[in-house]
Amino acid sequence: MKNYRNETIAVRFGDTVNQKSLYSQDVVTPIHLSSTNYWKQIDQPGPYEYIRSQNPTRHALEQQLAALEHANHAFAFASGQAAETAVLLSILKNGDHIIGYDDLYGGTKRLINSVFNNFGISANYVDVTKEDILEKSIRPNTKIIWLESPTNPLMKLADISAISKIVHKHGILVVVDNTFLTPYLQNPLDLGADIVVHSGTKYFGGHSDVLNGAVMINDKVLSDQIRHVQNSTGGVLSPFDSYLVLRGLKTLPIRMEAHERNARKLAEYLQKHCKVQKVFYPGLTDHPQYELAKKQARGFGGMISFEIRGGLDAAKKFLGSLELFILAESLGGVESLIEHPALMTHASLTKEEQILAGISESLIRVSVGIEHIDDLIEDMNQAFDCI
Ligand code: P1T
Numbered sequence: 136m137k138n139y140r141n142e143t144i145a146v147r148f149g150d151t152v153n154q155k156s157l158y159s160q161d162v163v164t165p166i167h168l169s170s171t172n173y174w175k176q177i178d179q180p181g182p183y184e185y186i187r188s189q190n191p192t193r194h195a196l197e198q199q200l201a202a203l204e205h206a207n208h209a210f211a212f213a214s215g216q217a218a219e220t221a222v223l224l225s226i227l228k229n230g231d232h233i234i235g236y237d238d239l240y241g242g243t244k245r246l247i248n249s250v251f252n253n254f255g256i257s258a259n260y261v262d263v264t265k266e267d268i269l270e271k272s273i274r275p276n277t278k279i280i281w282l283e284s285p286t287n288p289l290m291k292l293a294d295i296s297a298i299s300k301i302v303h304k305h306g307i308l309v310v311v312d313n314t315f316l317t318p319y320l321q322n323p324l325d326l327g328a329d330i331v332v333h334s335g336t337k338y339f340g341g342h343s344d345v346l347n348g349a350v351m352i353n354d355k356v357l358s359d360q361i362r363h364v365q366n367s368t369g370g371v372l373s374p375f376d377s378y379l380v381l382r383g384l385k386t387l388p389i390r391m392e393a394h395e396r397n398a399r400k401l402a403e404y405l406q407k408h409c410k411v412q413k414v415f416y417p418g419l420t421d422h423p424q425y426e427l428a429k430k431q432a433r434g435f436g437g438m439i440s441f442e443i444r445g446g447l448d449a450a451k452k453f454l455g456s457l458e459l460f461i462l463a464e465s466l467g468g469v470e471s472l473i474e475h476p477a478l479m480t481h482a483s484l485t486k487e488e489q490i491l492a493g494i495s496e497s498l499i500r501v502s503v504g505i506e507h508i509d510d511l512i513e514d515m516n517q518a519f520d521c522i
Pocket residue numbers: 214215216217240242243283287312314315333334335336346347348464465466480
């Protein structure tokens with residue numbers, strides 16, 4: 136499968152893993168529910184022993200994820216947060232330090248600041264686009280730089296290859312959360328990152344019905360550490376959920392194309408609307424990192440944020456008046472979701488942290504679905520008219 140293109144890998148690769156190893160000649164990977172596997176003799180274990188350590192359905196998914204992300208190794212977890220936890224536990228020790236992009240998913244900052252902080256891990260969140268700021272934030276005990284590109288929710292980019300070159304000189308590992316673009320549009324490992332994490336709850340599943348996460352790595356030593364933590368802490372993905380993600384991944388390429396097609400049109404529409412102050416979408420030519428977006432990714436994705444004129448009152452009225460867009464956290468499903476980061480996905484940040492990150496009460500985030508774009512625009516039009 137190595138030389139096939141993304142679309143072919145997405146549809147076929149996960150199933151070939153099982154087609155090779157099973158005698159049932161299934162076209163589609165089955166759901167293996169058995170929680171344990173028998174040994175022929177005490178010195179003859181099979182390829183699978185116990186469900187937490189490995190499972191055929193999860194294994195097929197992990198092979199599929201590795202192929203899509205151009206990684207040697209992939210690990211499927213019960214959530215994006217479980218995947219992040221495994222990465223942090225695999226690398227960090229008491230006294231270590233993390234540099235994070237100043238705009239990251241609120242749950243990631245919460246995990247670092249309120250869980251890992253209790254075990255002696257410290258973190259600084261900085262504007263990684265400024266080389267001098269980045270260099271200054273590096274400490275002798277810095278072990279990880281944590282990036283999203285684009286970031287959640289402000290759609291800022293990080294130059295993955297430039298940052299990797301700078302921090303690798305200091306022995307720091309580069310972790311990229313590739314949830315927003317997915318491996319269909321961006322492969323951070325090819326750009327110099329060491330570890331990729333995903334909330335697969337989003338575009339991997341694609342239908343807002345399965346919680347899951349993933350870690351992808353090339354380095355053998357690092358991957359052994361992740362495997363050890365995954366098996367020891369047990370936050371693995373269940374066989375049924377592995378099947379759902381395998382199923383979702385088959386249409387990842389065509390869904391991403393459709394999400395992006397709609398997102399570009401919606402971003403242009405929003406940009407022209409008199410009740411919109413500012414639009415954040417890397418596919419707009421006036422996005423400050425538009426050139427970087429074109430250089431390091433194969434597309435701009437389906438996520439948009441914008442600031443509405445009129446502050447919290449206008450945001451409330453607008454969000455309450457939408458009929459087609461669903462007011463909900465999460466993203467990446469076929470249906471369009473909309474939310475208010477300050478009160479919803481990023482509410483775990485303090486007011487000060489929100490202000491520092493640039494998350495205002497006027498900010499609205501859209502996960503553009505694959506409905507007809509005219510229906511989406513008409514819905515926004517009527518909701519803007521209600522303000
Ligand atoms: O929800 P979970 O699968 O555990 O993934 C956490 C996570 C990690 N990384 C990014 C970039 C994310 O956006 C998320 C989850 N985000 C939302 C639920 C949200 O609405 O932004």
